[in-house]
Amino acid sequence: MNAQASTPTILQRLHHGAVDWLQTWWRLAQFAVLMLSVALTPATYNRANRPVLARHLVADTVPNLAWFGVLSALVSLVLIRIVVVTSLSYGLSRFALEMVVRVLVLELIPLTAAAFVALRTTLPAGLEFSQGRGAGTVATVQELHGEFYPRVAAGVFAVWMLAAVSCVLTLILAYLTLYGFTPWALTGYTRVVGQVFNPAVTLILVLKVVFFSFAVGLIPMASSFYFGANYRVKVTHGLSDMVRLFAMILLIEVASLMGNYY
Amino acid sequence: MTEQPTQTTHSAPPVRNAEFKAAVLLVIMVLLVAGAAVYLLYARGAFESTQTLFLEADDSEGVVVGMDVTFAGFPIGRVRRIELSKEGKARIVVDVPRDDAHWLRKTSIFTLERGLVGGAKLRAFTGIPTDPPLEEGAARALLVGDPGAEIPRLLATARDLLENLNTLTAENSALAASLANIQGVTGKLNGPSGAMGLIAGDDKNAQQLTERANKLLVTVNALATKADSLIGHADTQVFGPQGVVTDAQATIIQLNGLLADARNSLKKMDAVLVEAQAVGANAKEATADLGTLRAEVESSLRRVEQLVNEINKKWPFKRDTEIKLP
Numbered sequence: 001m002n003a004q005a006s007t008p009t010i011l012q013r014l015h016h017g018a019v020d021w022l023q024t025w026w027r028l029a030q031f032a033v034l035m036l037s038v039a040l041t042p043a044t045y046n047r048a049n050r051p052v053l054a055r056h057l058v059a060d061t062v063p064n065l066a067w068f069g070v071l072s073a074l075v076s077l078v079l080i081r082i083v084v085v086t087s088l089s090y091g092l093s094r095f096a097l098e099m100v101v102r103v104l105v106l107e108l109i110p111l112t113a114a115a116f117v118a119l120r121t122t123l124p125a126g127l128e129f130s131q132g133r134g135a136g137t138v139a140t141v142q143e144l145h146g147e148f149y150p151r152v153a154a155g156v157f158a159v160w161m162l163a164a165v166s167c168v169l170t171l172i173l174a175y176l177t178l179y180g181f182t183p184w185a186l187t188g189y190t191r192v193v194g195q196v197f198n199p200a201v202t203l204i205l206v207l208k209v210v211f212f213s214f215a216v217g218l219i220p221m222a223s224s225f226y227f228g229a230n231y232r233v234k235v236t237h238g239l240s241d242m243v244r245l246f247a248m249i250l251l252i253e254v255a256s257l258m259g260n261y262y
Numbered sequence: 263m264t265e266q267p268t269q270t271t272h273s274a275p276p277v278r279n280a281e282f283k284a285a286v287l288l289v290i291m292v293l294l295v296a297g298a299a300v301y302l303l304y305a306r307g308a309f310e311s312t313q314t315l316f317l318e319a320d321d322s323e324g325v326v327v328g329m330d331v332t333f334a335g336f337p338i339g340r341v342r343r344i345e346l347s348k349e350g351k352a353r354i355v356v357d358v359p360r361d362d363a364h365w366l367r368k369t370s371i372f373t374l375e376r377g378l379v380g381g382a383k384l385r386a387f388t389g390i391p392t393d394p395p396l397e398e399g400a401a402r403a404l405l406v407g408d409p410g411a412e413i414p415r416l417l418a419t420a421r422d423l424l425e426n427l428n429t430l431t432a433e434n435s436a437l438a439a440s441l442a443n444i445q446g447v448t449g450k451l452n453g454p455s456g457a458m459g460l461i462a463g464d465d466k467n468a469q470q471l472t473e474r475a476n477k478l479l480v481t482v483n484a485l486a487t488k489a490d491s492l493i494g495h496a497d498t499q500v501f502g503p504q505g506v507v508t509d510a511q512a513t514i515i516q517l518n519g520l521l522a523d524a525r526n527s528l529k530k531m532d533a534v535l536v537e538a539q540a541v542g543a544n545a546k547e548a549t550a551d552l553g554t555l556r557a558e559v560e561s562s563l564r565r566v567e568q569l570v571n572e573i574n575k576k577w578p579f580k581r582d583t584e585i586k587l588p
Contacts, residue, residue: 194305
């Protein structure tokens with residue numbers, strides 16, 4: 001190759017890369033809207049589709065629930081204990097509960113629930129599913145209802161379930177770690193929790209979990225919907241899915257932090 | 263993980279009673295979310311009936327919506343809103359649950375404390391628990407205590423003090439001049455003339471002064487000697503063997519003897535008086551008897567007179583009316 005031809009090649013490559021990148025995100029948005037319309041269609045929940053939906057839901061949620069419940073309880077316990085002991089040594093124990101609730105329940109639990117479901121369920125399942133499909137096949141409506149939507153819905157529901165269960169578990173663990181097995185500190189505890197969860201914070205938490213679940217459910221399945229024709233895409237799209245998914249999670253987390261503390 | 267079959271409809275292993283389990287999961291999810299929502303509403307006091315309290319302060323910095331108002335360390339109210347009143351003061355709207363409102367009385371005081379470390383604290387104090395209870399919609403002034411606001415004032419005062427100290431201890435200040443003068447004075451004190459030289463001023467005056475002082479001392483000495491001999495004479499006059507004191511003593515002895523005599527005669531007088539008393543008592547009796555005697559005599563005389571008159575009546579003879587008494 002002569003030197004004159006190298007410069008346009010670089011520019012061309014850059015141009016192609018940028019267009020591809022934008023196209024994947026656009027296709028993701030289209031897939032999300034498609035899944036939303038399928039979710040709102042009553043025919044999706046008819047007698048024929050319900051068994052598949054139910055099976056995916058249970059298979060994706062229950063094993064994760066058990067594992068994640070135990071893991072998050074353990075980590076929460078350790079973190080709560082550290083926070084309580086440290087704050088006690090500085091004489092700031094009245095801030096310990098608020099800090100635990102804000103750090104664990106508001107930030108760590110949704111993030112780890114989403115990451116757990118993504119890494120254990122939706123990313124591997126999405127990769128397997130896409131590898132099982134032929135190149136360039138167009139999805140039929142039946143496939144949408146029977147293959148794509150159940151997986152997406154199961155991923156979304158798994159994130160909600162894990163987040164809800166471990167948030168509640170963490171709140172209970174925080175009470176028990178701080179006060180022990182006594183009911184008399186419940187009023188004070190309730191008051192502090194009520195003060196932390198003002199309407200803005202609660203809304204941000206709910207939105208964060210919802211958007212995390214959408215990201216975790218949709219992104220792995222979107223690339224198998226728009227199956228690229230070339231080999232390179234087939235091999236790397238699993239990795240690129242993961243990168244895209246975690247970039248999305250990061251964006252949502254940053255937005256929620258700005259909403260809460262800015 | 264094992265290789266999945268290429269069949270698309272059975273990529274997941276079969277789950278028994280999937281629909282039932284899915285329904286259970288959905289129900290649990292709904293219950294968790296609804297329970298959490300109810301708990302949070304309860305925690306934020308949506309189910310308590312409350313009465314409103316308005317607190318007014320010049321500066322409500324540090325007060326956040328949702329903050330507690332504490333009474334004896336227990337939360338007794340919650341800040342619902344912070345706004346500006348018509349007079350431009352900060353107005354804090356507090357919700358007090360009706361169950362706890364009886365701790366607040368008409369004369370309760372509300373304070374906002376802002377420490378140097380930590381946030382603001384709203385506290386309520388009730389001095390007289392038997393006063394009438396706080397009415398609904400009461401408006402009270404909030405007393406603000408802020409040690410942090412004292413610091414600028416303290417710094418300004420400290421700065422003024424330091425400036426004053428500076429001017430006071432500067433090189434050409436009055437204090438420096440005074441100290442220099444004191445140094446001169448103490449130097450003179452330690453010098454050859456000492457304190458006398460200091461008082462006198464310069465040396466010529468000092469010499470004159472010392473000469474005069476000397477002469478004065480000599481005169482005073484002579485005066486003292488004379489006074490001494492005078493006193494010696496006076497001493498002999500008064501306290502000597504023939505002095506006043508001896509005579510006075512003799513006089514006193516004589517007086518003592520006189521007094522003893524007088525006492526004796528008085529004792530005799532006493533005896534005389536006792537007799538006179540007896541005499542007097544007898545005389546009294548006699549006087550009393552004399553009176554009766556007189557009366558009797560009078561009555562006898564009257565009888566005699568009557569007798570004479572009767573006789574005169576009955577006996578026409580003119581006789582001497584005089585009667586000879588036995």
